[in-house]
Amino acid sequence: MDLLAQQDYVIIDQFLNPEQLKNIHSFFEQKQYEGAFDKAAIGQSGSEKVIKEIRGDYTYWLNRDVDTQITPLFSVFEEVKNIINQLMYLSLADYEFHLAHYPKGSYYKKHLDQFDGRRNRMVSMIIYLNKDWQKGDGGELRVYPENNVPIDVEPLENRCVLFRSDVLFHEVLQANTSRKSITGWMLYQSTELPHLM
Template sequence: MDALSLNDYVIIDNFLDSSRLNTLQSFFQLHLEAFTKAGIGALTDHTIRKDIRGDFTYWLDRKRDSELNAIWNLIDETLYIYNRYCFLGLSGYEFHLAHYPKGGHYDKHLDQFNNRNNRTISVVIYLNKQWQKGDGGELEIFLKDNSSFLVEPIEARCVMFKSAEVPHAVLASHKPRYSLTGWLLQQPSALGQFFG
């Protein structure tokens, strides 16, 4: 909590235990054919822009995807801790699985929309087995002093940051890159599947 408050982001290694990690990785592979091309913008502004964003997503639903209950419980706990210690007033979340194929990237952006501003904390949990330097797909986080740094997408690593305040990008992947990505919300919308 202190790191997030001070820096607007926090990086936590081994965020998932082996049981949750295996469950999520298996679920990911089982549903990979159901992923759809991700877009940018919300509702009527939603468009597919391959030049800006090259990933595919599978939006999760807690009722439908009940085999991920251990993951949902961890997200519940994370939301509770943020509310207890940071008084953020979070009341929900939306998550999807993200697949960046070889060459996939996402240009610099904020996780917020012009007509929808309820994303508060962005959460990315990497699911990449045996990621090595040179595989690409790093998260680039841009700081207030106009510098930036790279976060390697190492298996079970979690990155959390303030959605409306931390510009970031995903560098081109040189092999398939997998993650669980989502947002802790204020006044959640039921229309998560329409948003990138």
């Protein structure tokens, strides 16, 4: 949390325990098999647009009341929220998360995790699910700290990245192979329905 406060981002490896990681891999594969992923859009719910020149990923929004197979993962989200509240005094109230799949050739151009008129995303959180990721596979997260020297974060399996949603510009570099993650936001105020980034 000290690093997150100082540099607006932090990287934590081996984030989930082996049982949690196995469970989310199984859930991700199940949702892909079911065809539950939708083409990702930009903008708020009701006015979102699919613009393939900006982003090319597919998402499945998580619902703690429906997706009971991954209840332990929601407990992790809750624990992270509570730790941030305790140590960073951000008064977080809720969170929203989705599964994200970037097929080969897809990317997400430089952006900030905020909406016009809805600025309750405080901390972005990504947990990567890429088994055996190798250099050249692409899909790195490029963050732009205040000094504007970009930093590329390799999307290694079970690596977690936390960063300030309101200040840190970032992008997803082109994936040269399938790229998977759990992506979401710690919220200042609750949101009744999932919104798109």
